Amino acid sequence: MNSVIKILVLLLILLSCKPEDPSEDHAELKNGLLVLNEGLFQQNNSSLSMINFETGTHSMFFLQTNGQNLGDVGNDMKRHGGKIYIVMNNSNVVHVLDAENGHLIQSIPFMDGTVGRSPRSIAFDGAKAYVCSFDGSVARIDTSSLNIEAVTLVGRNPEALCVVGSKIYVSNSGGLDFPNYDSTVSVIDLTSFSEIKKINVGINPGKILADAQGDVYVIRRGDYGAVSPRLLKIDTNLDSVVYTLAGIDVLNMEYDNDQLFYSYQNPGGGTPVIGVYNTLSESVENSNWTDLSGMNTLYGMKIDPDRQKMYLMEAHNYSSTGDILVYDLNGNYETRFGVGYLPSNIVIYP
Numbered sequence: 001m002n003s004v005i006k007i008l009v010l011l012l013i014l015l016s017c018k019p020e021d022p023s024e025d026h027a028e029l030k031n032g033l034l035v036l037n038e039g040l041f042q043q044n045n046s047s048l049s050m051i052n053f054e055t056g057t058h059s060m061f062f063l064q065t066n067g068q069n070l071g072d073v074g075n076d077m078k079r080h081g082g083k084i085y086i087v088m089n090n091s092n093v094v095h096v097l098d099a100e101n102g103h104l105i106q107s108i109p110f111m112d113g114t115v116g117r118s119p120r121s122i123a124f125d126g127a128k129a130y131v132c133s134f135d136g137s138v139a140r141i142d143t144s145s146l147n148i149e150a151v152t153l154v155g156r157n158p159e160a161l162c163v164v165g166s167k168i169y170v171s172n173s174g175g176l177d178f179p180n181y182d183s184t185v186s187v188i189d190l191t192s193f194s195e196i197k198k199i200n201v202g203i204n205p206g207k208i209l210a211d212a213q214g215d216v217y218v219i220r221r222g223d224y225g226a227v228s229p230r231l232l233k234i235d236t237n238l239d240s241v242v243y244t245l246a247g248i249d250v251l252n253m254e255y256d257n258d259q260l261f262y263s264y265q266n267p268g269g270g271t272p273v274i275g276v277y278n279t280l281s282e283s284v285e286n287s288n289w290t291d292l293s294g295m296n297t298l299y300g301m302k303i304d305p306d307r308q309k310m311y312l313m314e315a316h317n318y319s320s321t322g323d324i325l326v327y328d329l330n331g332n333y334e335t336r337f338g339v340g341y342l343p344s345n346i347v348i349y350p
């Protein structure tokens with residue numbers, strides 16, 4: 001081989017071994033799940049896992065697609081229109097991604113001057129996004145410009161929020177003031193974007209959602225000891241609590257088609273339990289939906305109404321990477337996928 005040919009061969013080898021371009025897609029966002037792995041506090045190891053039901057799992061999707069880490073403590077992720085919004089609590093930012101390819105469009109800082117607001121959860125209404133933060137605020141974002149338009153104050157350490165009609169309902173946990181929890185749900189008028197009422201629901205309210213009839217359900221988590229966690233119903237016409245699911249402990253929930261799947265696992269350990277509550281009849285349809293004796297830490301649930309599946313998020317005692325367990329809606333186990341630390345939220349792709 002003469003010297004010219006040797007040089008050409010060497011150049012071809014070098015070009016073929018060039019570093020991977022982080023802007024290149026590493027998985028198709030279709031036929032699967034985008035999983036937000038919350039990560040361990042102050043470890044900066046939140047991540048996105050892309051599960052494609054045909055090709056498998058890509059465990060570092062955000063890093064591979066955007067060439068940077070996701071950040072610290074991913075608390076919420078939802079799709080709205082052509083964008084995905086990821087709420088990063090300890091990094092004080094909301095990342096906005098292109099829902100088609102996962103590319104980062106913009107990162108919205110959540111700061112009050114030089115102090116981070118600690119954003120927690122996000123909800124939507126038309127062209128607006130609403131983010132509650134642990135500093136006691138709710139911010140309104142224009143989903144076109146991605147600018148924060150306004151900020152209003154609610155209770156202490158708001159945990160979650162949902163929009164019903166012309167109002168936002170915000171659960172104020174007061175969790176950072178343990179054991180002096182908050183015990184209210186703030187009601188915000190969308191037009192004035194100001195709090196118009198506080199509803200007393202009991203100490204440490206957490207997850208909150210609305211059903212198809214416009215009623216709101218909130219979990220009062222109690223003190224993880226003497227005060228038991230309960231599921232409560234708020235009538236949004238009266239803006240008051242009208243029902244409490246008595247005698248059943250609840251710490252998480254998911255809703256679809258008049259069925260509210262609720263779950264409980266003793267914070268000290270033990271087998272998780274999932275039940276099914278009918279929001280129309282206000283009755284428990286099934287108190288033990290499936291056998292979860294092999295599960296260590298149930299960290300989240302997500303219903304896939306199109307595929308008729310339930311995805312359970314296993315955190316493995318908060319000490320190792322997690323799994324997504326796939327069940328049909330009758331409670332029959334099908335398969336599992338390995339993901340990152342503390343899987344907590346899922347965006348479903350058809």
